Amino acid sequence: MNLLTDEVSGLVERTEMTRKLTIAGKTKPYPVYRVRLDALFYNDQNDRIATWLEEYRSEHNGQDISRDDIEAYNDQIEKFIVASNPEKIEQTENNIKLVDQREAGITLSDGRVVDGNRRFTCLRRLNRKNPAKFGFFETVILTENMERDAKHIKMLELMVQHGEEARVDYDPIDRLAGLYNDVVRNKLLTADEYAKSINQPLKEVNKDLEIAQLMVEYLDFIQHPFQFYIARKEKLDGPLREIYPIIKSEKDEDEQEDVKQIIFSNLALAPKADMTRYMRKIKKILKDKRQRREFVEKQMDIAETVADQISDSKDAQEKVRFEKLESMKRESALAREALQTTDKYDERIRATANREQAAHVLDKAIDAIAELDTNIFSKLSETQLQDIRGKADELIELLNDLKGKADVH
Structure with a gap:
C-alpha cells in the first residue's frame, strides 16, 4: 500500500494545511492529509513502544506481534500506549473530543505512524464510540522507506519527540533504551548525530549512554539481557542516576567492579520501595573513608550470594527466572540483610556527624568573630x-x- 497513490480510494484526502519539518538538514512545509484510521499502523521502532514489545516477546516465547491482521496488531500496541500514561491519554482524548485533532502527525507512505502515536490512539478510541466523527488521522505523509531511510526517519522522530517540541513525557527508561539501541546496539546513529537530533549537548548524551550501559550491565547481572522493560517496571532511572557518579569516580577497576556488584545486588533485592533514596544512602557510605571498607566487605558477601542464586536459575525458562528474581525482593532474608547492613553504616555516619557538629559550629563562630x-x-x-x-x-x-x-x- 502507498498512501500517496491511494488518494482517490477514499483512504486519503489532501487538506489545505501544512506542517514544517526538517529532514536530512532541509526544512520545508509538507502537505497534511486526512488518512482513514484503518490504513495506518503503529511504528514498532518507536522508543516508547520498543520496551513494551520486548515484554510482549518475553511472554510469547520470543514471538513478535504479527502484522498479518493489522487491526489486531494495532489493538495490542494501543494497550501499551494507554498503559504507559493513562492520565495523558485521557487528557488528550478529551481535548480531541472537544476541539478535534489540532496537530498533524507524521506517517510514512506505507501507513506507519512515525509521530503522533498518542493522537492516533485517542482517535482510534473515539472512533469506536463515534465512527462518523472520528474516522481520520491528520498527518504529513513521507515517501521515506523504513528499510532504506531508517536513519533519516529516526533522526526526524527524535527531533520531533525530544528536540523541536522538548517533549518530556517519555518514560526515562524508554529514552535510555532507545539511545542505547540506536547508538550502541544497532549503530543506526552516532552519539553526535543523536545529540544534534534532540538538540542536547554531546556531553549530556554521552553521560546518558554511560548510564544506559550501566543499565545493560545490571540486566546482564540478573540474567535478563536487554530486557529493558524490567528496568522500566522497576523504575531504575532514578537509582541509576543517583549512583552513577560514585561508580564513575572509581579509578581502580577492581574496586569499581565491587561497587557495581553491590549496587546491582541491592537493585535486584530492592529492600526499600524508594530505591533512589536508598541508593543515596549507599552513595554516602561509599564516600565515607572510615566506613567504606567494612561496608564493602559485608555487602560483597551479600552480592556473591545474590549472584549465585540468580546463576542457579540461568538455564530455566524466562518466566521461572523472573519469578526467582521477584522472590528475592523486599521481604526475603537477603533483602533484609542488605537493608540492615546499609542502615547500620548509615547510622554510624550520622552519629559521627552529630559528634562533630558542636566543634564545627564553634569553628564557624570563632571565624566569624575573628573577622x-x-x-x-x-x-x-x-x-x-x-x-x-x-x-x-x-x-x-x-x-x-x-x-x-x-x-x-
Missing part, C-alpha cells in the same frame, strides 16, 4: 557600644556554660 573589624568601634554611638557589650556578655555566659558541660571528666 569583626573592631576599628569601627570608635565610630559607634554609646548606645551601639552598649548593645555590643551586652551581646558579648551573653556570648561569654553561653561559652562558659558550654565549657562546663564539656568538662565531663
Whole structure:
C-alpha cells in the first residue's frame, strides 16, 4: 500500500494545511492529509513502544506481534500506549473530543505512524464510540522507506519527540533504551548525530549512554539481557542516576567492579520501595573513608550470594527466572540483610556527624568573630557600644556554660 497513490480510494484526502519539518538538514512545509484510521499502523521502532514489545516477546516465547491482521496488531500496541500514561491519554482524548485533532502527525507512505502515536490512539478510541466523527488521522505523509531511510526517519522522530517540541513525557527508561539501541546496539546513529537530533549537548548524551550501559550491565547481572522493560517496571532511572557518579569516580577497576556488584545486588533485592533514596544512602557510605571498607566487605558477601542464586536459575525458562528474581525482593532474608547492613553504616555516619557538629559550629563562630573589624568601634554611638557589650556578655555566659558541660571528666 502507498498512501500517496491511494488518494482517490477514499483512504486519503489532501487538506489545505501544512506542517514544517526538517529532514536530512532541509526544512520545508509538507502537505497534511486526512488518512482513514484503518490504513495506518503503529511504528514498532518507536522508543516508547520498543520496551513494551520486548515484554510482549518475553511472554510469547520470543514471538513478535504479527502484522498479518493489522487491526489486531494495532489493538495490542494501543494497550501499551494507554498503559504507559493513562492520565495523558485521557487528557488528550478529551481535548480531541472537544476541539478535534489540532496537530498533524507524521506517517510514512506505507501507513506507519512515525509521530503522533498518542493522537492516533485517542482517535482510534473515539472512533469506536463515534465512527462518523472520528474516522481520520491528520498527518504529513513521507515517501521515506523504513528499510532504506531508517536513519533519516529516526533522526526526524527524535527531533520531533525530544528536540523541536522538548517533549518530556517519555518514560526515562524508554529514552535510555532507545539511545542505547540506536547508538550502541544497532549503530543506526552516532552519539553526535543523536545529540544534534534532540538538540542536547554531546556531553549530556554521552553521560546518558554511560548510564544506559550501566543499565545493560545490571540486566546482564540478573540474567535478563536487554530486557529493558524490567528496568522500566522497576523504575531504575532514578537509582541509576543517583549512583552513577560514585561508580564513575572509581579509578581502580577492581574496586569499581565491587561497587557495581553491590549496587546491582541491592537493585535486584530492592529492600526499600524508594530505591533512589536508598541508593543515596549507599552513595554516602561509599564516600565515607572510615566506613567504606567494612561496608564493602559485608555487602560483597551479600552480592556473591545474590549472584549465585540468580546463576542457579540461568538455564530455566524466562518466566521461572523472573519469578526467582521477584522472590528475592523486599521481604526475603537477603533483602533484609542488605537493608540492615546499609542502615547500620548509615547510622554510624550520622552519629559521627552529630559528634562533630558542636566543634564545627564553634569553628564557624570563632571565624566569624575573628573577622569583626573592631576599628569601627570608635565610630559607634554609646548606645551601639552598649548593645555590643551586652551581646558579648551573653556570648561569654553561653561559652562558659558550654565549657562546663564539656568538662565531663
